[in-house]
Amino acid sequence: MLSMLVVDDEYLVRSGIKETINWQDYNISILGDVSDGEQGLELAMKYKPDIILTDIRMPFMDGLEFMSRIRDNGLDSSIIVLSGYEEFNYVKTAMQNGAEAYLLKPIDNQQLIETVEKVANKIREKRKSKQYLEKFKNELPVLRKQFVKDMISGDLTSWEEILDKIRFLELSIEFSNNLVIVIRLDEYDTLLKLQNPAEFKRFKEELQKCINDNLLQNSDYCGIAAEESDAVWVVLLHIAKNDDKEVENVRKCCKEIIDTLSRNFRQQISIGISRVYDDLGKLSLAYKEAYAALDYKIIPGNSSVGYFGDRELIGYRREIKDAIKYIKDNFNKDISVETASRELYISPSYLMFLFRKELNKTFNECLTDYRIYKAKELMKNTRYKIYEISESVGYDDEKYFSQVFKKVTGMSPSEYIRSFSRG
Structure with a gap:
């Protein structure tokens, strides 16, 4: 029911409006009537009526x-x-x-009822809208998340339907030069059992901020991110053009996400990047590529960024690949950057330089x-x-x-x- 305030200095007018019409029949309640604007303003500020007759x-x-x-x-009544004046200036100013x-006096009840009903209907329609x-604003994140899931699962392939949803959901997605990025929190089940829920919540918030800062709000890109599960995030990203330089820039942005998180958290994450596609309908294939690239790790146990085009770890220098093989073959022995450099016939300082440049880690950290x-x-x-x-393990x-294990894992x-x- 809508509320109405009557403000008029003529008692008979106020009384007639209140008494000669059964406003309850029109879902209107009279919350008060006063004889001047000062009293009217006081009541209006106190009760905030939906309609004011003045x-x-x-x-x-x-x-x-x-x-x-x-x-x-600020009242929107x-x-x-x-x-009683049909002067243009009054009408215009009002x-x-x-x-x-x-409405002109003397007031015709039927005309008054029709006018109030018309105004009341506008209020109701406005409120419904x-x-x-x-409701739409509250549901928008869920609808956008579902759109991402439909795209990567292959359930959404019709161009017309895709375009309709992009417009409806107000998404920043272009139709060509798109790739998929999958971000996975490794060893999630173990972390879930051991980690403080508040700390995990803080990690997820920081990860979302890193995704926004480095990818979605980057002026070079546009896209959308969705949390696929508590341990996996998916990003649909549009880049300027399909070339190696652009992909390398995306890889650098993903490495920055890892570097930022590693400064405050111990969680290991893996990031997989798909190849670039010119057809939105192929994003399900891109998703599978990004998922596969999660495990393109030059060395297990590290947070990593993998690109599907690097199946053979293309992009790493031969010395780095040889040094990593040396670590994998000899990790249980007493080895160091010096023993590795002798094996590879290069200087220790040069090998240390390559590790820092290529992996952003030292030999000992790896x-x-x-x-x-x-x-x-x-x-x-x-x-x-x-x-x-x-x-x-050496x-x-x-x-x-035990000290090293706790420093690396937090447990x-x-x-x-x-x-x-406990499982």
């Missing part, structure tokens, strides 16, 4: 000033003006102050990451003792191994092992 000529504050004060105070209608827009990765694999078989695992000192070896027995 006279023009009144003592203390006339109807025109009253209407102006109503708008100055619909105003119907009552007047309409400029937002009056919905202008507002409620719909608010060695440690791989040792911890292999230790985790052994821990999944709980028949091994911690000291046995320590020795198997650490003679169990205590030192002790015992906590990590217990996480599997």
Whole structure:
């Protein structure tokens, strides 16, 4: 039911409006009636009526000033003006102050009812539209997420339907030069058992911020991101053109996401990038490529960025690939950058330079990451003792191994092992 305030200095007019019409039949309630604009403004500010019937000529504050004060105070009440004057200037000024209608006295009840009903219907329609827009706004993230899922699953292939949804959901997506990026939180099940929920929530918020800052709000790109699950995020990204330089820039942006997160969190993440496609209908294929590229790691145990075009780790120097092979073959021995450089016939300083340039890590960091990765694999078989695992991955000192393990993973070896027995 809508509320209505009557403001008129003539008692008989106010009484006639209230008493001769059963406003309940029209879903209108009279919340009050007053004789001048000052009292009217006070009641309007207090009760915020949906409709105001106001006279023009009144003592203390006339109807025109009253209407102006109503708008100055931010009230959006619909105003119907009552007047005995059919002067153009009055009508014009009333309409400029937002009056919905202008009725001449003496007032005809039927005309008044029709005018109030017309204004009331406009209010109801406006509210329905507002409620719909608010509901749509609240549901928009869910609808956009579903659009991403439909695209990458191949359920949405009709060009007409794709275009309709892009317009309807107000998406920043172009029709060519698109790729898919998949971001995966590795070892999610283990982290879920051990990590503080508030810390995990903070990580997800920071990851979303990194995606926005480095990809979606980057002036070179446009696209949309959706959380596929608690452990996987998918980005549909449009780039300027399909060439190696553009893809390399996307890879750099993804590396920046990893670097930013690694400064505050220990979680290991993998990022996979698909090839570039000129057909939106092929994004399901691009998604599969990006997912496959998640595991294009030059060395397991590291956060990584993989591009589907790099199946053979194209883009890494031969010395780096040889050094990584050396780590994988000898991680359980007493090795260092010096022993590796002798094996590869290059200087230690040059090898250290290449690791920092190509991987943004030192040789020792990569060695440690791989040792911890292999230790985790052994821990999944709980028949091994911690000291046995320590020795198997190149650490003679169990205590030192435990310190390194906790520094890298954020949990002790015992906590990590217990996480599997909870499953």
